[in-house]
Amino acid sequence: MRMRINRKIVPEMNDRPLTAQRRLILDILREAKCHLDAKELYQRAIQKDQHISLATVYRNLRLFEEVGLVDERRLDEVHCYYELKRSTEHYHLVCRICGRVIEFESPMVRKLVDEVQRNSDFYVSKAVLYLEGYCRNCKGKKQVS
Amino acid sequence: MRMRINRKIVPEMNDRPLTAQRRLILDILREAKCHLDAKELYQRAIQKDQHISLATVYRNLRLFEEVGLVDERRLDEVHCYYELKRSTEHYHLVCRICGRVIEFESPMVRKLVDEVQRNSDFYVSKAVLYLEGYCRNCKGKKQVS
DNA sequence: ATAGGTGCAAATGGTTTGCGAAAAC
């Protein structure tokens, strides 16, 4: 009952074949403008392939992350969100009230990393950065606690 | 069988009492030079109070975080680490091989946040930042994959 | 008496894994 589509060995994927499931997951990530968590990705996938399993989604997301095709981000302390890696690094700004996510990039991040590398004798391979706050619309609603 | 110690209402804690368990947890965090995860904190706590429960540890860590006494950091994608909040913000640099953690601070972070606030019309209340890489000793051991 | 904290055990929920079947070569 599994999907049968010719697989091609893909060098970008550590010489692992591009199976139908993998192609489907990548397609969904490509279509999605935003980051998806594994469950939502699975929900969308199952509409095209009724037999794909959540385990396959997780396994392949992990693979994609390892080979550098996909970025995994933790935007809300609970689950991870996945998105296709792009040419320019970007980071996220999340509103604590409405959940709105804004992407931003800044050369400052590179500068910061360089500075830290110089001062610490570390080679920095990954910078995890996200900002939390209140967006334009929700600034006023900040709970007084 | 519970620990009985006079509780005092502590304004710093949202007018919640400083129970024996809370005092114990704070003491352990104070003694510990480094960040602890909940389980390790619990292991240390149980040596002083054989009946304290892991749930209490979690509940109070959450409370401490809410009132701003403690910082919660996710340093390894799996669990959270807790440490007493200090006067100056600092961030962490974690070695992917040996797990060594180096703390650093940089005015660059504040600059970055200011820049993002200006450009996005967001009020930024929290910056989550950590860097991953290879420390002096492990630089050479980077797996060739 | 009331309100809130605690201990215990069970539940939660995102993610991982063991295993047998299926695919590709």
Added chain:
DNA sequence: GTTTTCGCAAACCATTTGCACCTAT
């Protein structure tokens, strides 16, 4: 035939929660 992937269900594990009891006021 061998190797890898997949689907399914079960396991995992950090964290949370329901509930009865206890403590301080």
